[in-house]
Amino acid sequence: MKSIINIVFFIFPLALCAQKADTVKKKERDFFPTGIRVGTDVISLIRTQTDVSFSGYEFNADVDFYRYYLAVDIGKWERQFSTDPEDYHNTGNYFRVGVDVNFLKKDTDKSMFFFGMRYGRGTYSENLTVTTTDPVWGNNTITYTNTDVAASWGELTTGLRVKMWKFFWMGYTARYKFGLNTNEPRGFVSHDVPGYGKTENQSTWGFNYQLMFRIPVRKKK
Amino acid sequence: MISFIKLSDGEADTVVLYNVTAAGADSIFYKSSEPDELDTLNGSALLAVNPYAEETLFTFLFETEEKTLKVGYKNEIRFISQDCGSERVQYNLTVLETQFDSVRVVNEVLSISRSTNIEIYN
Numbered sequence: 001m002k003s004i005i006n007i008v009f010f011i012f013p014l015a016l017c018a019q020k021a022d023t024v025k026k027k028e029r030d031f032f033p034t035g036i037r038v039g040t041d042v043i044s045l046i047r048t049q050t051d052v053s054f055s056g057y058e059f060n061a062d063v064d065f066y067r068y069y070l071a072v073d074i075g076k077w078e079r080q081f082s083t084d085p086e087d088y089h090n091t092g093n094y095f096r097v098g099v100d101v102n103f104l105k106k107d108t109d110k111s112m113f114f115f116g117m118r119y120g121r122g123t124y125s126e127n128l129t130v131t132t133t134d135p136v137w138g139n140n141t142i143t144y145t146n147t148d149v150a151a152s153w154g155e156l157t158t159g160l161r162v163k164m165w166k167f168f169w170m171g172y173t174a175r176y177k178f179g180l181n182t183n184e185p186r187g188f189v190s191h192d193v194p195g196y197g198k199t200e201n202q203s204t205w206g207f208n209y210q211l212m213f214r215i216p217v218r219k220k221k
Numbered sequence: 222m223i224s225f226i227k228l229s230d231g232e233a234d235t236v237v238l239y240n241v242t243a244a245g246a247d248s249i250f251y252k253s254s255e256p257d258e259l260d261t262l263n264g265s266a267l268l269a270v271n272p273y274a275e276e277t278l279f280t281f282l283f284e285t286e287e288k289t290l291k292v293g294y295k296n297e298i299r300f301i302s303q304d305c306g307s308e309r310v311q312y313n314l315t316v317l318e319t320q321f322d323s324v325r326v327v328n329e330v331l332s333i334s335r336s337t338n339i340e341i342y343n
Contacts (some may be wrong), residue, residue: 013253035263053303067249081300081302081303083303083306084302085306086300086306086307087302126301128298130307132272132273134269135248135274136243136248136269136273137245137246137269137271137272140272140273142273142323144298186295186297187295187296187297187298188297188298188299189297189298189299189300191299191300
C-alpha cells in the first residue's frame, strides 16, 4: 500500500509537468527578412565640407535575419595633403561586409543595440611628389606612384539604430579596425587606405553617424 | 658610413689620402685644406649615396693609387604627415664592384645615425 502511494506521489507531479509543457508553445524563430535599411554616413559628408584634405561619402545598408543583420558599407575616400615641397594625393573605394547581432530583439520598433564584425577591403591609387634639396646631389623633383593597391582589414563594431519617424532611422557605429594588410610594391610606402585611415596605425578607431530609411518587405508574424 | 679596419688586429685603421669623390656629384667628400696635400681619415668616412639613383661609385684617391667602391641599394619613401613631410630610407646595401682587397657590408640600411655600413680591411 505504501509503495502504491509513493508511485502515485511520483507520477502525479510528472503528469502535471507534462500537461504544463503542452500548454507552453515555443515561439519559432523567424529568419525571413522583414525590411531593408539603407542610409548614409553624415560625418563623411560634413568632413568633405569642412576638411580641405578629405573628400568622401559612404552608403550603408543592412537586412535582418531574426536578431542577426547582414550589414554592407560602400564608400569612396580621397585625401590631399599639399605642402610647399611635397604633395600627397590618394583616391579609392572600399567596402565592408559583416554581421551585427541585435541585443534589443524584443523591441517592437526593431531598434537596435548591436555588436558585430566586418571584413573591410579597399582599392586605391596614391602618388607623392617630392622636391628634394640635397647639398651633394643637387635638387630634384620626383613623383612616386602606387596604382591599384589592394588593402584588407577586420573590424569589431558596436552601435545603435533608433526609429525616429515612420521609415526614418538614425544611429551610430563605432569601429575598432585592426589587421591591416596592403600589397603595394616596395619603394613607396602607402600612407592612407580608404575606409581604414593611416597605415602607420596597426589598429585604429572609426565612427559613423548614419541617417537611414527602412523599407519594409513584409510584416513580422 | 665606411670604416677602415686593420686586417692584422681588427682595430680602426688611419688612412691617408688626397680625397674621396662620387661619380655624378660636384662635391668632394674628404680633402685637405691645402691643395695637393694629403688628408687623414681616422678610421671612418661619412659618404652620401645618390638618393636619385640605386647605385653610387666612390673613388678614393690615395698617395700612390686610386681605388673605387661601387655600392647598390634600394630607395624607399614614406609620407609621414603634412607637418613632418616625407622620410626617405635606403636599404639592401650591397657592394657591386670594388678594387679594395676585402670589403664587408655590416649594416644594409643607410641612415644618418653614423653607424658603420661597410667595413674595408687593409
